[in-house]
Amino acid sequence: MANELMKETMEESFKYIPKLINGIDKEIEYISNGDYTNALSLLTYILEGLDWSIQAIVLTAPLHGFSIDISKTNESLNLLLSAIENSDYQLISDVLNYEIKDILYGYVSHCQKGEFN
Template structure:
């Protein structure tokens, strides 16, 4: 299998994983917003690992994704989430997950989909 085909397969895996990540982020946001903070915090490590894996995969396929996916905004939102976690502001964490992080994940999903269609 050529390197390019391996990268395309990786992007297919990213696409599938994004769907699972989206569900996890949504569920965690719901936990934080409904006061079930412990359940929300229990999901944060998996979410962070998933985001990190996706970011690494996107970086390693940068030549195929044609720089359509920008991670700067993601890093900014993650820093905001870390700050909210340090302040134990669970409502803000839920809001950041739902209204800031999910749209970035959706944009990544669209960009990966466009790459796979080409």
């Protein structure tokens, strides 16, 4: 039962994470265009999506074998939080683009190669 739930979660993550990456790209576009109202609105959904995605990746690791560097991920998330608190939109964009997307792309790439346990 637990194994089946992990498989379903992993399959859902394969569908969801590319959409999350597209949302991050839209966020970066909003920021680069100075559209901070839409950027802040979308950021709420991105944060929720990141929370779910990271949990899904960690919880399904026994199936796919991809491991997140939790320390590095937490550093990136803390930096993102600090940028949000300081309304530093350029830093928000940079962290999402160069750190968070790397984590998500790493997972997607790993799983597309079929490197499952």
